Amino acid sequence: MFGNGINPFVIFFASILTSNMILSNFLGMCSYISISSEYKTASGLGKSVTLVMVITNMINYLVYKFLIVPLGLEYLRYIIFIMVIAATVQVMELAMDRFLPDLHVKLGIFLPLITVNCAILGTTLFIIIRDYDFLQSVLFGLGSGLGWWLAISALAAIREKMAKNKLPKGLAGPGITFIITGIMALAFIGFSGIFTIT
């Protein structure tokens, strides 16, 4: 049911809501849990993830189509994708620092963190497995990034509100965060009627 033929915009909206990277695939959890105690920081991280996802997915798509497949290196794709992501993030940070210093102040510090974010590699692999074309890949990357941003911002907002409340000792920190994430995931299931691709 995946593959060419699905409207790229359906993919875009679906990746934000119904097949959200965090809330339905549970990818990119480490930074989602650890950097979600403050809304401002979480939102900055979300934006960086979105940016990196779009760019690395485009590059990985091209690398896959024009390098990996012609050379028959499919069995090496995981290693190659990770290297490409790491290198891209590195170059992006340098370029951002040079040409967009203001943006670098806001987002740049998150870039090294994102290199090892599994949501990034996850999107690339979904694109390969589901056999998306270029436009679909770009919109899928953008949508997944925005979805990730939405989820971490929502969580951070909840945690910020919750910081004023007393919690049982054993639940404080990651414990309650996982429970909230679970409830949020349940809520996102409510969107599943809107699109049919998942």
Added chain:
Amino acid sequence: MEILTTVLSVSLISGGLALIIVMSEHFLNNYGECRLDINKGEKQLTVNGGSSLLASLSEHKIYLPSACGGKATCGLCKVQVLEGAGPILPTEIPYLSKEEIEQGYRLSCQVKVKTNIALLIPEELFNIRAYQTTVDRIDKLTHDIKGIRLRLPDDEEMSFKAGQYVQLHTKPYGKVKDSVFRAYSIASVPSERKEVELIIRLVPEGICTTYVHEHLSEGDPVMISGPYGDFYLRGNCSELVMIAGGSGLAPIRSIIYDVLEKGLDLKMNFFFGAVTKKDLYYLDEFAGLAARNGNFIFIPALSAPRPEDEWEGETGLITEVVDRFVENADDKEAYLCGSPGMINACLNVLGNKGFDQDKIFYDKF
């Protein structure tokens, strides 16, 4: 064959990516030559932009304190930047107070040198460096105190103020797996820039003192860093009252030699306290100095001399002796170095004599 192509293609791809990074590093991270202006023109450095301020400074052998190595987790590498550092980063904010942010303080490990930067570095920090020294001589001064003399490398010198201290870095030995560092006052005179003398008392179970007393021998390399500390001679007076106990003699000795050598017009009274005669050292040296210099008075005192000591000098706690000899606080500064107990007792006595708090300088250990 398949193994070969795998290895080859992975190497080629990673090589290509590395090349891209190196190239972008070269073009994007090249900010040309930047000038660092330290302390309003006191020192000008030309560095290649692109690395952190901390790293750029250490390339020129100016070492700011840093424990985390540039990860923005220790907050020690603070400097006041006047211009050229760009906006403050979120990584720095947790380590700076509101006042510090207003005054332009930054973490030097987070500031990237992209343009000319003007900054202020406190004079003391400016001077702090690490030295790889060699043990020149070890003297057994008493049953538990050793004097060690360290020689600096041929092309290096240390300038310090009499009374300051250095940190001595140990190497792992025996069961001690880590390298530690401890502070010891410099006992030699500041004009001797090539050598540093320390006086170290063996503390039972002390990691560093055990290292010095039992594992260090002449000719060994020892790393020190410094000079540190604000216990040094002010000299805004006509008379000094100096009180030391045990290995607290070290900074006082440096001050005495400094005053004599510079020919300062200061009267010096040095009270040196110990328990029995076997705890005293450098007696002949100071007695000789006192005999040759009319403005230097040396008063050693024992709190519990044994009969076999045949002690004819002052007896009693050092505070009692000071109480007997020091009449008033007129135009005097006091310098104390010893255990916290001794210092606190002396602060009381001196306070009763009329010494103002800002005329008493001390080094507790």
